[in-house]
Amino acid sequence: MTPTHASSTPGLWSRLQEKSIEQLHIRLESIVVLLGLITLMAILSPYFFSVSNFMNILLATSTIGVLAIAATFVLSSGGLDLSLGSVLGLSGVVGATFAVNLGMPTPVAVLATIGAGALAGLVNGFVITRGFVPAFIVTLGMLGIARGLALVISDGRVIYGLPEWMVFLGQGRPFGVPMPVIIFIVVAIIMHIVLAYTRYGRHTLSIGDNENAARTAGINVEFHRLTLYTLSGGLAGLAGLLFATRINSGDPTAGITYELTAITAAIIGGTNLFGGRGSILGTMIGALIMGVLQNGLNLLAVQSYYQQMAIGGVLVLAVFIDQYQQRQETKV
Amino acid sequence: MSLLSLTGIKKSFGAVSVLHGVDLNVDAGEVVGLIGDNGAGKSTLMKIVTGIYQADEGSITLNDESVLDLTPGARRARGIEMIYQDLALAKQQDVASNIFLGREPVRNILGVKIVDRGRMKQEAQVMIDRLGAKLPSITRPVGSFSGGQQQSVAIARALTFDPKIVIMDEPTAALAVREVQSVLDLIRQLKSQGISVILISHRLNDVLSVTDRIVVLRQGTAAANLKTSDTSMSEIVSAIVGGGDVAEAAAHEARG
Ligand SMILES: Nc1ncnc2c1ncn2[C@@H]1O[C@H](COP(=O)(O)OP(=O)(O)O)[C@@H](O)[C@H]1O
Ligand SMILES: [Mg+2]
Numbered sequence: 231m232t233p234t235h236a237s238s239t240p241g242l243w244s245r246l247q248e249k250s251i252e253q254l255h256i257r258l259e260s261i262v263v264l265l266g267l268i269t270l271m272a273i274l275s276p277y278f279f280s281v282s283n284f285m286n287i288l289l290a291t292s293t294i295g296v297l298a299i300a301a302t303f304v305l306s307s308g309g310l311d312l313s314l315g316s317v318l319g320l321s322g323v324v325g326a327t328f329a330v331n332l333g334m335p336t337p338v339a340v341l342a343t344i345g346a347g348a349l350a351g352l353v354n355g356f357v358i359t360r361g362f363v364p365a366f367i368v369t370l371g372m373l374g375i376a377r378g379l380a381l382v383i384s385d386g387r388v389i390y391g392l393p394e395w396m397v398f399l400g401q402g403r404p405f406g407v408p409m410p411v412i413i414f415i416v417v418a419i420i421m422h423i424v425l426a427y428t429r430y431g432r433h434t435l436s437i438g439d440n441e442n443a444a445r446t447a448g449i450n451v452e453f454h455r456l457t458l459y460t461l462s463g464g465l466a467g468l469a470g471l472l473f474a475t476r477i478n479s480g481d482p483t484a485g486i487t488y489e490l491t492a493i494t495a496a497i498i499g500g501t502n503l504f505g506g507r508g509s510i511l512g513t514m515i516g517a518l519i520m521g522v523l524q525n526g527l528n529l530l531a532v533q534s535y536y537q538q539m540a541i542g543g544v545l546v547l548a549v550f551i552d553q554y555q556q557r558q559e560t561k562v
Numbered sequence: 563m564s565l566l567s568l569t570g571i572k573k574s575f576g577a578v579s580v581l582h583g584v585d586l587n588v589d590a591g592e593v594v595g596l597i598g599d600n601g602a603g604k605s606t607l608m609k610i611v612t613g614i615y616q617a618d619e620g621s622i623t624l625n626d627e628s629v630l631d632l633t634p635g636a637r638r639a640r641g642i643e644m645i646y647q648d649l650a651l652a653k654q655q656d657v658a659s660n661i662f663l664g665r666e667p668v669r670n671i672l673g674v675k676i677v678d679r680g681r682m683k684q685e686a687q688v689m690i691d692r693l694g695a696k697l698p699s700i701t702r703p704v705g706s707f708s709g710g711q712q713q714s715v716a717i718a719r720a721l722t723f724d725p726k727i728v729i730m731d732e733p734t735a736a737l738a739v740r741e742v743q744s745v746l747d748l749i750r751q752l753k754s755q756g757i758s759v760i761l762i763s764h765r766l767n768d769v770l771s772v773t774d775r776i777v778v779l780r781q782g783t784a785a786a787n788l789k790t791s792d793t794s795m796s797e798i799v800s801a802i803v804g805g806g807d808v809a810e811a812a813a814h815e816a817r818g
Binding site: 423433439 | 646701
């Protein structure tokens with residue numbers, strides 16, 4: 231499956247691959263894996279292949295998918311955001327506090343939810359770009375801080391009873407499609423356009439590819455990074471909104487280890503762990519692979535402990551395959 | 563009249579004095595080789611020209627106008643372009659993305675500024691053709707290209723700034739032998755389009771084959787200024803190492 235070398239004539243696979251990457255920004259392998267996984271699950275479980283189950287998969291994928299979009303932007307710029315899951319939890323609690331404890335109207339509570347995430351991201355970005363602390367450390371610190379803050383604000387308890395219109399965002403089903411799925415797809419399309427077709431997106435990839443080249447070309451690398459971490463936090467806030475409104479409560483323990491799944495989805499989707507390459511469409515395939523995998527394991531009644539192990543294993547395997555291919559491609 | 567004129571350039575880093583008053587002139591369309599031993603100050607001098615370093619003393623004029631007070635960006639806008647040793651290429655991006663990095667053309671679609679890929683590819687192709695460079699595909703990541711092909715991408719990018727003078731610091735140092743020739747052809751191509759080139763290189767044969775004039779930096783000054791057609795390898799080498807130390811000169815030549 232490795233691409234042929236430049237000297238030999240490319241086969242059908244390589245030509246399709248090149249077109250797919252050039253036009254859709256998707257690596258074909260990820261589609262093959264998704265279809266293979268769907269086929270496997272359909273064979274293993276009689277409940278898998280149905281419209282309602284596909285809706286379940288999409289619904290479960292929506293929260294992780296939004297986080298995976300954040301992970302794609304940050305990773306492809308050569309950064310890392312380990313605080314995604316904790317910021318999701320913090321945002322949900324902040325939103326629930328605004329709506330329930332402070333009795334704020336829905337639009338204010340929604341903005342507060344997303345704003346709390348963006349603020350956490352801004353802090354990450356500020357310490358990384360102005361304090362010269364590695365992103366790994368800063369966002370690992372934020373993983374602890376945001377989770378702790380969520381527990382402090384909520385006093386360690388789940389905040390129940392969101393207003394009706396907020397619950398609609400998580401549980402409404404216009405035309406039979408869950409609202410989180412609609413929001414997720416709209417956000418994914420917008421962010422795909424941003425990453426693949428705007429100067430902001432192209433600069434994001436260039437910074438991850440060769441920071442010095444970007445700087446030489448006049449791109450304000452530090453400011454760009456600051457905006458990326460803020461965006462990442464804001465998307466985690468949106469994921470927190472989807473999660474909280476779906477379960478109709480602000481849960482301070484929501485989203486634990488979600489960064490693991492989100493980063494895995496981004497990497498399976500073809501994002502380069504070290505920056506320079508990434509696409510939201512690719513990540514969507516990656517998120518669906520994770521969604522199908524988790525759904526299938528649920529249907530097969532596999533305990534969630536094993537599911538954690540499966541996700542961790544998939545992450546390491548995906549990076550291994552990517553590294554292996556890169557070594558093959560650079561071989562002369 | 564010179565295009566670029568340096569007079570009495572001095573530069574020290576702390577207690578280390580690197581340049582003690584260097585004079586250098588480059589005419590329009592002229593290719594000048596700048597040579598000298600490691601640490602002679604060639605890269606430092608060129609960074610002073612592009613504005614990355616400030617000279618302690620001396621003047622720099624482009625078309626008789628001083629550029630000393632200009633930022634690197636403003637000097638670039640006036641036509642001083644430098645191609646760095648590491649080429650400053652984003653290796654996973656394609657040719658067009660690299661050539662237009664930081665100034666991608668955009669189209670307005672429903673109020674959103676979308677990068678105009680079609681125009682980028684087309685204009686990138688024009689630049690590549692203008693250089694006569696051969697690339698496998700302009701839509702492939704430049705990291706998959708050979709060193710010489712990457713060099714042509716960097717030069718094509720420089721061309722899009724409409725430079726009057728292009729400075730190249732060791733462009734052939736990391737190249738396979740057959741690729742060196744194509745880079746030398748690119749330099750001739752620039753010259754034929756009226757663009758001046760300053761070439762820094764340790765490969766004296768290349769310098770002899772492509773330059774009009776050769777300036778030797780030694781002990782912080784321009785120790786020799788030789789017309790390429792009137793000089794020889796041994797004259798250059800003895801200017802690099804200083805005086806008539808023939809044994810040392812031979813050793814240098816052997817090192818390449
Ligand atoms: N930024 C710097 N700080 C201190 N010393 C420097 C710096 N840049 C260059 N030098 C010193 O200046 C001298 C000339 O370096 P350089 O211009 O790179 O030489 P060349 O390019 O001719 O090999 C060397 O001794 C080098 O150590
Ligand atoms: Mg040097």
